[in-house]
Amino acid sequence: MSVVEDLYREIILDHYRNPRYKGELPPPALKVEGANPLCGDELSLFLEIKDGKLSNLRISAAGCSISCASASMMAEVILGKKLDEIDKAIERFKEMMLNKNGNPESLEDLGDIETLQGVKKYPVRIKCALLPWNTLIEALKAVRSQKPAEKVVME
Amino acid sequence: MLDVARIRKDFPVLHQEVHGKPLVYFDSASTAQKPKAVIDALVEYYSSYNSNIHRGIHYLSEKATEAYENVRQIVANFINAPQPEAIVFTHNTTEAINCVAYGWGRKFLKAGDEILLTEMEHHSNMIPWQILSQEKGVVLRWMPITENHTLDLKKLDDLLTSRTKLVAVAQMSNVLGTINLVKRIVQKARTVGAKVLIDGAQGVPHAGIDVQEVDCDFLAFPSHKMLGPTGAGVLYGKMELLDAMDPFMTGGSMILEVWKEKATWNKVPHKFEAGTPDIGEVIAFGEAVKYLQNLGMDSVRQHEKEITKYALEKLSEVEDLIIYGPKVPELQGGIISFNFKEIHPHDVGTILDQEGVAIRAGHHCAQPLMRILGVHGTARASFYVYNEKSEVDRLIDALHKVKEIFQSVGS
Numbered sequence: 001m002s003v004v005e006d007l008y009r010e011i012i013l014d015h016y017r018n019p020r021y022k023g024e025l026p027p028p029a030l031k032v033e034g035a036n037p038l039c040g041d042e043l044s045l046f047l048e049i050k051d052g053k054l055s056n057l058r059i060s061a062a063g064c065s066i067s068c069a070s071a072s073m074m075a076e077v078i079l080g081k082k083l084d085e086i087d088k089a090i091e092r093f094k095e096m097m098l099n100k101n102g103n104p105e106s107l108e109d110l111g112d113i114e115t116l117q118g119v120k121k122y123p124v125r126i127k128c129a130l131l132p133w134n135t136l137i138e139a140l141k142a143v144r145s146q147k148p149a150e151k152v153v154m155e
Numbered sequence: 156m157l158d159v160a161r162i163r164k165d166f167p168v169l170h171q172e173v174h175g176k177p178l179v180y181f182d183s184a185s186t187a188q189k190p191k192a193v194i195d196a197l198v199e200y201y202s203s204y205n206s207n208i209h210r211g212i213h214y215l216s217e218k219a220t221e222a223y224e225n226v227r228q229i230v231a232n233f234i235n236a237p238q239p240e241a242i243v244f245t246h247n248t249t250e251a252i253n254c255v256a257y258g259w260g261r262k263f264l265k266a267g268d269e270i271l272l273t274e275m276e277h278h279s280n281m282i283p284w285q286i287l288s289q290e291k292g293v294v295l296r297w298m299p300i301t302e303n304h305t306l307d308l309k310k311l312d313d314l315l316t317s318r319t320k321l322v323a324v325a326q327m328s329n330v331l332g333t334i335n336l337v338k339r340i341v342q343k344a345r346t347v348g349a350k351v352l353i354d355g356a357q358g359v360p361h362a363g364i365d366v367q368e369v370d371c372d373f374l375a376f377p378s379h380k381m382l383g384p385t386g387a388g389v390l391y392g393k394m395e396l397l398d399a400m401d402p403f404m405t406g407g408s409m410i411l412e413v414w415k416e417k418a419t420w421n422k423v424p425h426k427f428e429a430g431t432p433d434i435g436e437v438i439a440f441g442e443a444v445k446y447l448q449n450l451g452m453d454s455v456r457q458h459e460k461e462i463t464k465y466a467l468e469k470l471s472e473v474e475d476l477i478i479y480g481p482k483v484p485e486l487q488g489g490i491i492s493f494n495f496k497e498i499h500p501h502d503v504g505t506i507l508d509q510e511g512v513a514i515r516a517g518h519h520c521a522q523p524l525m526r527i528l529g530v531h532g533t534a535r536a537s538f539y540v541y542n543e544k545s546e547v548d549r550l551i552d553a554l555h556k557v558k559e560i561f562q563s564v565g566s
Contacts, residue, residue, distance in 0.1 A: 003509040008502075008560045039501050040518060040531025062531065064499035065561075122505060 006118030007125070008065065015069035015112065020076050023058040030142060034135030034152035041067040041131055045139050053082050059132070066116070066125050071132035073112045083140060093133055097126055127154050157450060157458040163541050165190040165446075176511030179546040184329055184357060184490050184537030185515050186379045189443070193383055196442040200435035208434055209408060209425070223434055226441035227424070233444045234374065235365040236391055243390040243397070243424040244437050248356040249279040250403075251375035251390035252323075254427060255352055256283035258400040259373075260321070266292030269318040271349070273298040273306055273335070274527055275328040278520040280354040280375075284323060298324070300527065304331045304480050311343045319349040326358025330519045330533065331480035332463070332490030334362065338369045345370075350396070356380060361459055361488045361539075363452035366391055378436065382540075383443030386433035397423040404429040447540075455540055459489035462538045466491055466547045473554050479533060489538035492519075495554075498561050500534040506560060507534075510553035512546075 025031075025046035035042045041063030048056035057079045061068045074093075078086045092110065096117060119129045135152045142149035163169055166188045171178050180188060200222070206215035208223050227239040236242060245251040260283075264270075270284050274297050288295050296314055299307045306324075315322075322344045327334050337358075341351045352373040355364060359374070360381035366374055373396070378387035392400070402409055402420060409429040411419040420426045447455060464484040470476060470493060479492040494500055504516030517532045518525045525531060536550060 003506055004560055007505065013561065037522075038517060040499075040525070042531070064501045066502075125501070125505065128501070 006121050009115050009118065011112050011115045012069040013065060015072035016065040019059065019061065019068055019072040021057050021059055021072070021079065022061075024060050025056060025058045029056070029058075030139060030149065032135055032139040032142065032149040032152070034131050034138070034154070036063070036067065036127055036131050036154045038155075039064060039067075039128060041128060043067070043071055043132055043135060045132070045135050047139055047143070049083070049143055053080060054078055054086060055080070061132070063131070064125075064128050066119055066128040067131045070113075070116055070129040073116070074132050074136065076111050077113060078136070083143070086136070086140065090133055090137060094130070097129055130154070157454050157540055159458070159541065159543050162450070163543075165192070166541050167191060167194070169541060173511045173513070174509050179512040179542075179549045181536040181538065181542065181546070181550060182513045182515050183539035183542075184380070184535065186385065187360065187382050187539050188541065189384065190382055190446050192442045192446055193439045196439040197384060197435050200438050205435070207431055219434055219438075222438045222441075223432070226437050226444075229441045229444050230389055233363070233448065234359070234391060235367050237367060238394065240422075240424055241391055241394055241397065243392065243427040244432055245375075245388040245390050245427075246386055246433060247379075247388040248354065248375045248377045249388075251388050252280055252352070252354065253283050254390050254403040255373050255375070255392070255400075256287050257403045258427070259350075259396065260284070260287045260293070261291065262401050263399075264291055264293050264320055267294065267318060268320045269294045269296050269316065271296050271298060271314055271319055271322045271324075271344075273324050274300045275304075275306070275331060275333060275521065275524050276323070276325055277329050277354065277356065278522070279356070280323050280325060280352075281523070293320075294318070300331075300333075300524075303482075304328075305333050305486060306335050306340075308336065308339065308343075311340070315343060315347045315349065317347055319344070319347050321350050321352060323352045323354065325354040325356070326364065327361060327488045327490070328480075328521075328524075329357050329490065330492050330521050330524055330535065332487040332492070332537075333481055334358065334486055334488055337364075337371065341370050357488060357490065360447075362456050363447075372396055378440035378443060381443055382446055383440035384433075384436040386436040387440045390427065394423065397427070402426050402429065406430050450540060458540060459538055460484045462542055462544060462547065463487055463489050463491065465544050466536065466538070466550070469547055469551045470554075473551060473558075475558070476554065479528060489542075490535065491537075492533040492535045494530060494533050495557065495561075498557060500532045502561070503534045503554075503557050506557045507550070507553045510549070510556060512550050512553045514550075 029046045032045045043061035046058040138152045204215045204218045208220040227242045231239040301307045350372040353371045355376035359376035374391040379385040406429040475496045500516035515535045
């Protein structure tokens with residue numbers, strides 16, 4: 001396998017070039033920021049929740065192809081979903097990225113996300129892919145606790 | 156001129172393949188590779204005379220003490236320090252700078268005093284002064300950089316006042332490669348009576364320095380960026396300043412007499428070398444200095460000037476590539492930072508690595524400079540005595556590969 005087949009697959013670069021749900025939402029939408037200071041990846045999630053569902057979402061991201069593509073793919077998967085469904089998606093994504101023996105069959109309905117599996121072969125880049133998801137975890141925590149979200153800063 | 160083909164034979168690590176391709180090591184500004192003489196010195200110490208120094212009354216300890224203290228003289232000669240006692244061994248450049256911030260700054264600076272830094276400093280020549288500023292109310296001021304990414308020395312006259320007590324400046328920028336005119340800065344600082352600390356982390360390994368000619372008060376530099384092992388660094392200081400300063404770390408070795416409630420300090424440099432130092436690493440560092448002396452620092456600088464000139468020419472031909480720094484080999488050491496428009500430096504770094512080319516990508520511990528450049532990070536290629544122009548060609552080919560991959564979709 002080459003770097004193109006593992007990491008810079010067409011789908012990933014397409015998400016990087018044409019990020020889905022790019023932009024911002026005005027208050028009262030919830031805004032949560034995340035950053036990988038060591039790499040310089042930064043993103044902000046803007047979420048609106050209605051009737052227990054993620055009714056609207058925008059992402060403003062600046063970073064490497066992997067973190068931006070991961071954010072874009074995440075947006076496609078979670079928009080319109082119930083919060084507990086989003087929890088499940090997060091869990092499966094983290095399982096895929098962090099567990100070397102992750103089961104690819106269980107990823108079928110996660111859309112383009114399975115293409116990020118190749119990132120696992122480049123350990124220093126895994127946190128790039130995780131950044132949007134860790135920021136999402138913080139967002140859901142804020143939604144549930146009704147407390148302000150803290151900026152997610154990855155080590 | 157350096158005989159690079161011969162030099163390369165001395166560096167075992169260079170002769171390997173990475174991801175199936177011959178390694179091109181362009182990350183010497185992070186840490187340099189080590190010649191066999193340095194590795195052998197480490198092995199010899201640990202396998203034939205490992206023992207603690209300055210305290211043994213046995214043969215091995217005497218031998219180790221002599222070898223360790225001998226390096227003080229070697230380093231003093233290398234930077235033309237007036238006496239070996241002015242050479243303090245630390246564990247790295249960062250510790251050497253902290254030594255001055257805590258031992259000199261904390262003792263002698265007070266609220267309202269000013270420290271002049273530059274916008275191109277490494278975090279290691281920034282954070283210790285920030286802490287001092289927070290603790291003591293010392294004011295930090297900043298020498299700006301010009302559009303050409305050199306220091307704006309015209310501003311010096313305004314920035315230096317009777318309140319300025321210290322100027323802390325890099326001899327060479329670890330991001331831009333800019334070689335700063337430290338001698339002129341020292342002369343200017345003298346007019347207001349300010350002391351000058353030079354961060355020689357990049358400058359000393361690549362251009363050397365004559366501390367008596369430059370007349371700096373303090374100089375900090377590492378072993379590991381100049382062909383030596385990690386775990387050894389140097390603080391040079393003028394003797395009267397080192398004598399007056401407090402020790403940064405305290406404990407064993409740095410004392411003369413100890414009572415339950417007090418102690419007296421050993422003389423300089425031992426006052427600053429608390430605890431067992433990295434003995435073998437310091438001894439092997441001596442071999443690294445000798446290796447560079449054999450090459451001659453003028454030849455080292457000349458070689459880097461040539462490879463930097465060649466690399467700047469070749470890089471400037473790559474479409475959509477932004478190159479930072481002075482872009483003039485006379486003003487620039489063997490460090491070049493660059494970015495593709497719209498491609499993150501970590502993506503560049505990953506693809507280059509797959510092509511066998513090792514560079515650094517990120518903020519290079521200079522986040523304030525990154526903000527001034529308007530970027531989150533840069534890709535950085537850095538050269539040393541063992542690099543050849545043909546390796547620059549490999550870098551250029553790999554950069555074309557980056558473009559190819561990123562242009563394959565969406566355009």
